Amino acid sequence: MVLELFGRVALAIIFLLLLVAYLIYVERKIIAAIQRRKGPNIVGFFGLLQPFADALKLLHKETIVPSLSPKILFLLAPVLTFFFSFMAWAVIPIGAGYVFADISVGLLYLMALTSLSGYGILIAGWASQSTYALLGSLRSAAQMISYEISLSLVLVPVLLLSGSLNLTAIVEAQQNLWFIIPLFPMFVIFLISVFAETNRAPFDLPEAEAELVAGYHVEYTSMSFAFFFLAEYANMILMSAMATILFLGGWLSPCEGLIHLPGPVWFCLKISLVLFLFMWVRASFPRLRYDQLMRLGWKVLLPFSFAWVILTAGVVVLTQ
Amino acid sequence: MDLTLYLPVLIFALVAGGLVLGLLVLSHLRAKRLPTKAKNLAYECGFDPLDYKTPPFNIGFYLVGLLFLLFDVEVIFLFPWAVTLSKTGQYGFFSMVFFLGILTIGFIYEWKKGVLDWT
Numbered sequence: 001m002v003l004e005l006f007g008r009v010a011l012a013i014i015f016l017l018l019l020v021a022y023l024i025y026v027e028r029k030i031i032a033a034i035q036r037r038k039g040p041n042i043v044g045f046f047g048l049l050q051p052f053a054d055a056l057k058l059l060h061k062e063t064i065v066p067s068l069s070p071k072i073l074f075l076l077a078p079v080l081t082f083f084f085s086f087m088a089w090a091v092i093p094i095g096a097g098y099v100f101a102d103i104s105v106g107l108l109y110l111m112a113l114t115s116l117s118g119y120g121i122l123i124a125g126w127a128s129q130s131t132y133a134l135l136g137s138l139r140s141a142a143q144m145i146s147y148e149i150s151l152s153l154v155l156v157p158v159l160l161l162s163g164s165l166n167l168t169a170i171v172e173a174q175q176n177l178w179f180i181i182p183l184f185p186m187f188v189i190f191l192i193s194v195f196a197e198t199n200r201a202p203f204d205l206p207e208a209e210a211e212l213v214a215g216y217h218v219e220y221t222s223m224s225f226a227f228f229f230l231a232e233y234a235n236m237i238l239m240s241a242m243a244t245i246l247f248l249g250g251w252l253s254p255c256e257g258l259i260h261l262p263g264p265v266w267f268c269l270k271i272s273l274v275l276f277l278f279m280w281v282r283a284s285f286p287r288l289r290y291d292q293l294m295r296l297g298w299k300v301l302l303p304f305s306f307a308w309v310i311l312t313a314g315v316v317v318l319t320q
Numbered sequence: 321m322d323l324t325l326y327l328p329v330l331i332f333a334l335v336a337g338g339l340v341l342g343l344l345v346l347s348h349l350r351a352k353r354l355p356t357k358a359k360n361l362a363y364e365c366g367f368d369p370l371d372y373k374t375p376p377f378n379i380g381f382y383l384v385g386l387l388f389l390l391f392d393v394e395v396i397f398l399f400p401w402a403v404t405l406s407k408t409g410q411y412g413f414f415s416m417v418f419f420l421g422i423l424t425i426g427f428i429y430e431w432k433k434g435v436l437d438w439t
Contacts, residue, residue, distance in 0.1 A: 005328060009335045017339075059347050067360040079340050083333075090332040100328035108399070109329075130362035131375045138381050145388040152395045159402035218363050223347035227340065291438040294384075298436040302391075303427075309398070310420065316405055317413045 009100065013086060020233045021051035027233075027279050034283040061222040066129060069219070073127040078220060078227035081120030085234040088113040092241050093168045095251045095263030106167040107159070110242060111152055114197065117235065118144050121216050124228070128219040136215025139205050143293060147196035147203075150301040154190045157183050157312040158246050171250030178249040186308055187247045189301050191277070194239040196297065198232065201282035205290055240274035241267075248274075383435060394423060 025040060025047070032039030040047035065071050091106040093099035103109060118141050125137020159165065161182070162173035180187045196203040205215075217228045244250055248270045251263030288296070398416070405412050430436060 002327070002331070005331055006335065009328065009331045013332075013335055013339060059343075060351050061347075062351050062353050063347060064355070064359055066362045067357075068362065075344070079344065082340050083336050086336040086339075087329075087332055090329045100332065101325060103325050103329070128362065132363065134375050134377060138377055142381050142384045145392075146384060149388065149391045149395060152392070153398075156395070156398050156402045159399065160405055163403055163406055165399070165403060213363070222351060223343055227343075294436070294438040298387075299431070306420070306424070309402075310417065313402075313405060313413055313416065317410055320406065320409060 005100075009090075012089065012100070016086065016089060016234065016237075017230070019237060020230050021055065023233050023237060023275065024054075024229075025051050026275075027282075030276070030279045031283045034280075055226070058222060058226040063222040063224065064219070066219050068129040069127050073123055074219075075224065077120050077124035077127060078217075078224040078231070079120075080123065081117055081231040082227040082234075084113050084117045084120065085231040085238060088238050091167060092238070093171065093245070093250065094241075094267045096168075098251075098264060099168065102166065102168055105165050107155060107165045107170070110167075110238075111155070114151075114235075114238075115148060117231070120231070124220070125216040128216070130219055132213050132218045133216050136218070139290065140199055140216060143196055143199070143203065143205065143297075146294060146297040147193040147301070150189055150297060150305050151193040151197055153302070153305040153309060154186045154193065155246065156309045157186050160309075160312050160316050167245050167250075171245055171252065174249040174252060178247065178252070180247040180249075183247065183308075183312070186305065187243070189305055190243060190247065191274075192296075192301065194243065195278070195281065196293070198235045198239055200232075200236065200278060202285040202287050203293060204287060205293060236275065236278055237271065240271045240278070243274050244270040380438060387430070387435065390426075 028050075029039040029047075040050040043049040043053045065074055088110055090101045091099065091103060091109050093102070121137050121140050121144075125133045125135075125140075128134070158170065158179055161179060162170040164170060164173070195201075199205075217225055220228060244267060250270075251267040253259050253261060253263075253266050397419075401408075401412065401416055408415075
């Protein structure tokens with residue numbers, strides 16, 4: 001039984017890796033299309049083999065460890081980041097019953113793992129012993145923790161309506177009405193926080209190419225760099241999955257007529273929609289300044305989601 | 321509590337850990353390594369670094385960390401309340417409004433003190 005479970009988990013993780021690799025390809029294609037370029041089109045048909053070429057290239061690059069860095073910490077940081085972003089998938093239900101660990105505190109588990117990924121970035125910045133890396137990692141950590149508060153506050157109205165921390169139960173609570181309709185402002189705040197949390201444009205200050213070169217991964221090469229890169233995209237998919245589960249009704253079909261399409265298909269479609277939003281935003285908006293970013297997090301999103309928590313709680317209590 | 325529910329989490333950890341270590345080892349086996357002194361220096365626009373110690377950083381980051389700690393604890397406090405609100409009803413609601421009221425006073429104080437302004 002355990003052996004079979006091992007096999008299934010291994011398959012799921014390999015599938016996820018492929019998904020992440022192709023997400024990078026799709027992003028390059030979409031951004032190219034928005035900017036009226038062609039994007040990757042040399043390796044394979046329509047450039048479809050590009051992810052494999054990139055992976056092989058990165059695998060064969062030299063690993064450089066700066067001479068002043070603590071070697072173990074330096075190598076540990078990307079490993080941790082990658083590890084956490086894949087661990088979280090254990091609790092994501094992609095269909096009714098299609099979940100590895102249907103634990104009762106699924107949402108807390110997800111929040112815990114997204115918080116932990118901050119450590120990888122902090123360790124990387126410190127272990128690089130470089131000005132750029134340290135600045136990038138500090139910015140990134142400060143940004144992640146600032147937006148994590150509004151991110152977790154946004155979850156509270158969802159919990160109020162669903163009355164459970166179990167992800168399957170949350171999806172099933174949306175049988176009649178997806179939470180995006182009563183909680184639309186929360187969905188918007190969730191998306192903004194998620195963009196900041198995954199260090200994506202327009203909040204990609206940690207990497208701000210023009211000033212910090214590449215932020216916390218300046219010193220990283222080869223597979224260590226690939227881990228950071230893959231983790232970033234795996235986190236994107238994870239956050240899209242979270243948005244789907246919390247607000248877009250998970251695997252539920254949008255109307256009666258389409259109920260025959262299996263749940264996982266709906267789930268993937270909804271995730272793709274959110275992911276497309278990620279890319280669209282990246283291609284459309286300029287990067288914020290750091291003080292603007294902090295102001296948005298602490299002075300706009302935080303009070304607003306606070307007020308909305310009280311409002312939702314009031315409505316829940318009144319309509320009982 | 322049924323701990324067997326958490327078995328897949330453990331297996332996920334093992335497989336993900338194995339994969340990441342395997343890839344690291346594979347890259348070590350496959351990649352050539354020709355370290356030189358200049359290559360192993362921390363990057364600084366093509367020069368030798370001006371400074372060989374951990375660079376100083378803005379104390380503002382520490383302040384943000386402190387604020388985060390306060391608010392995160394409070395959000396964690398909200399979670400169990402939110403899940404059980406349908407059982408605690410009005411009593412639960414007004415208790416939390418009282419608690420959040422105190423918190424809001426603190427938040428307004430922080431705001432007025434200018435802690436939330438990034439300089």
